Amino acid sequence: MRTLLATLISLSLLVWLSVIAMAADGAGTxxxxxxxxxxxxxxxxxxxxxxxxxxxxxxxxxxxxxxxxxxxxxxxxxxxxxxxxxxxxxxxxxxxxxxxxxxxxxxxxxxxxxxxxxxxxxxxxxxxxxxxxxxxxxxxxxxxxxxxxxxxxxxxxxxxxxxxxxxxxxDREPAMEFGEVRHSVSGGSSVIEVELDNTGNTNLRPAGNFVLQDAAGDELASTPIGLDTIYAGTGTVIEVTLTDELPPGDYFIDVAVEDEETGASASAEDLSFNVAAPEATPEPDDGLPGAVESVDDRLAGDPVLIAVIVGITAIIGIILFTAIVLIGRSRRSTTPSSVSAPVEPASTSSPASTPPEKPRKARSxxxxxxxxxxxxxxxxx
Known part of the structure; x- marks a missing residue:
């Protein structure tokens, strides 16, 4: 009987693992x-x-x-x-x-x-x-x-x-002009963005040079610029990432680009931006941590997976219930009715479980x- 129980449990686990694999790969390619x-x-x-x-x-x-x-x-x-x-x-x-x-x-x-x-x-x-x-x-x-x-x-x-x-x-009338400048920080590096608009009626593919200076006029960085096609009537962004984060202060940019085929060009001197001093970090709150999203909430968006899991869980429950009934009948048929053995209560403990983190969403x-x-x-x- 113990062999039968072990077989049924192994079968249940095999079915469950198969369901998990299908859930992971069922979307196909x-x-x-x-x-x-x-x-x-x-x-x-x-x-x-x-x-x-x-x-x-x-x-x-x-x-x-x-x-x-x-x-x-x-x-x-x-x-x-x-x-x-x-x-x-x-x-x-x-x-x-x-x-x-x-x-x-x-x-x-x-x-x-x-x-x-x-x-x-x-x-x-x-x-x-x-x-x-x-x-x-x-x-x-x-x-x-x-x-x-x-x-x-x-x-x-x-x-x-x-x-x-x-x-x-x-007639084609190629033209470009620069717009606003923005500064941000990503991964400990300063990122500078300069808007460039194609204001003409023909596609352009410009190239040029970018120079960054501090408030004293000292050159901090210089790099060539190579852009892909900017379609007529649309705009793009020139993005330059520095190796380090700029300290607080005022900065100036000299930038110039030209489209080799049409001869259209644009330049700007002393485009400025400011890097503000970082704000003071507030003291941590001693309140309770935020609630973690429950597993039910995570599954709510996938009704097909829920139905599959519920169905397989029911099948496993039936298998285990059948095994328990068979074991009970076997014990009654082999144990004398006049003899009863004391059964000590078994201690049980449930390991703590932490709901999984909320899955991250993204677009390919x-x-x-x-x-x-x-x-x-x-x-x-």
Whole structure:
């Protein structure tokens, strides 16, 4: 009977560990793809006069091991920090060239290795000024995927996008200008950010130099600047990280950049910022520590996992209950009724348990195919 009990308990533990493994890996791998059909490039690059339109076709694919729901939509494009193509969220209102696409947001169900083609039209309004314009077509998994263990768990959205670059013929007027300066501290190092706006009507890819001075005019740092594409009508941020944290005081920046292809340039002298003295650290409070989030709260956001765990727990309970009943019957059949042995109470203790920390949430990075400038190779975010 003891052998039977050990077998049942081992089986229960095996089932439970299998459930945990499935919960960790059950999301599978999602690998979505997008490509421009009938294009020699990895993105769309077209030229349209005001009032003209053109039909394009895009192919959406699931290269993963499991079927998945996917959302496809047209997205606004902006310049990332340091340049390059960033794509807006599915819920963001459409602006600029994104309004020229008749591609509506759509939900797809893609099985492994399945591809779907979808046509859409780009129509340039008749009153459009000459210049470089850009928008994007995006595919992403509809439901985020939980990745990692309990201590390092986050939701992942797999997103792929391609650019739709539109050239409206006419004169180009390249221009740039600097904006505000900001200072922050990260990991014990000072981080200086300088805004740079592309105020012209053509894409730019500038480079230049950055010099930092203290209030006495002494040079503290000098570094070259190399930026990725800044799209027409958008802005970016030049970010310089120093090796140490700057002490409190006033500081000045001399910065200059130039786009080699167009000759557009911008410079600024004595851009200033102040590093304030750190505030005094308040005395620690002797109050009780904050409450730790309960396990029930953590599981509340995953009803499928809750249902699986409850079901498996019930099965394990039935197995253990059956084992206990069988052991009780065996003892009654082998012990004389006239003899009773005293049973000493068993001491039990429950080890203290601390609820796990709240899982951290994060968003996966994205990869997209984009033009570095009109008629050039695509940039990557």
């Amino acid at each position: 999602v690998r979505l793809g997008i490509e421009a059909v009938d294009s020699d490039l990895q993105y769309f690059d077209i030229s349209l006069e005001p009032g003209e339109s053109r039909e394009l076709t895009v192919r959406f694919s699931n290269h993963g091991e499991i079927g998945t729901g996917a959302s496809v939509f047209a997205a606004n494009v902006y310049s990332l920090h340091g340049g390059g193509m960033g794509m807006g969220d599915i819920d963001a209102p459409r602006t600029g060239a994104t309004e020229w696409l008749d591609l509506e947001s759509t939900e797809l169900e893609l099985e492994p290795d399945e591809s779907v083609e979808q046509a859409f039209t780009v129509a340039v309004p008749e009153d459009t000024d000459p210049g470089d314009y850009i928008t994007a077509v995006v595919i992403q998994n509809t439901d985020p995927i939980g990745v990692g263990d309990d201590d390092e768990r986050f939701d992942q959205t797999v997103r792929q996008g391609i650019a739709v670059a539109i050239d409206v013929p006419g 990075t994205i990869r997209q195919l984009s033009p570095s400038r009109r008629k050039h190779s695509p940039d990557s975010e």
